[in-house]
Amino acid sequence: MSDVPLTAPSTAPAQTQTIAFRGGGFAPHTHRWVGVAVFVVLILIAEWGTRTGWISALTLPRPSDVFKTFGELYSSGLLFKHLGPSLARLAVGATLGACVGVSVGVLIGLFSYIRSGLVPLVAALFPIPKIALLPLFVIWFGIGEGSKYALIAFGTFTPTVVATYAAVDNVDRTLIRMGQSFGLSWWSIVRKIVLPGAMPGILSGLRISLAIAIILLVAAEMLGAEYGIGAYILQAGSLYDLERLFAGVVILSLLGVLVSAIIAMIERRVLGWRT
Structure with missing residues (x-):
């Protein structure tokens, strides 16, 4: 018989690796803040342009004046x-x-x-x-x-x-x-x-x-x-x-x-x- 000692099989639990779910590819994701940011930036540009004279008041009113008109419409x-x-x-x-x-x-x-x-x-x-x-x-x-x-x-x-x-x-x-x-x-x-x-x-x-x-x-x-x-x-x-x-x-x-x-x-x- 061989003198090589027999080793018992390892009972340590196998390590598991979590794999991210990849079945939702090309699914749209909603980022509502992006749309709000676009509106805010456009309004700020319009307000700045009308206040500085870069945009004529005869072609585009100030957004602040439009909001004021909204308030008057609501109150009346x-x-x-x-x-x-x-x-x-x-x-x-x-x-x-x-x-x-x-x-x-x-x-x-x-x-x-x-x-x-x-x-x-x-x-x-x-x-x-x-x-x-x-x-x-x-x-x-x-x-x-x-x-x-x-x-x-x-x-x-x-x-x-x-x-x-x-x-x-x-x-x-x-x-x-x-x-x-x-x-x-x-x-x-x-x-x-x-x-x-x-x-x-x-x-x-x-x-x-x-x-x-x-x-x-x-x-x-x-x-x-x-x-x-x-x-x-x-x-x-x-x-x-x-x-x-x-x-x-x-x-x-x-x-x-x-x-x-x-x-x-x-x-x-x-x-x-x-x-």
């Missing part, structure tokens, strides 16, 4: 008197146009006969400038709220339809075939595969549609509206009151930021499966 109650009707018109018109647009877009994406009948019609309506139809809507629905709702709804409808059926078309067909191979029903495939897969494209289309709705809201309120952000901007422009004019523009910008934040919140809630 005119802010909510103009903002309330605008929000109501935007909510009614955009909701109607978006709901009908998503429904029609899904039907176009799912059914070939509906696609054959409606895609040429949508293609004919989509390039028409919606603002050019405002006089026609006034003739059809009157000078009151009906024409404003119709213009906003129609302007929201067409881009939503295009974005929705394009999103349905872009759903991975491999997933659909997999569902068919597992014996899922047609409705189960639509509900569990097609609609979730199309949702990112639908929400992206809604961002554009709602931005168009805000533009059409201003155009509609500039014709025959006593109160509203568009009417306020028109009054300020006719008086060449730059502070009030830019205050109205800032309100519209904040309204766009609010709409974008709502869409982002919906995306986080319904698209959590992408992370």
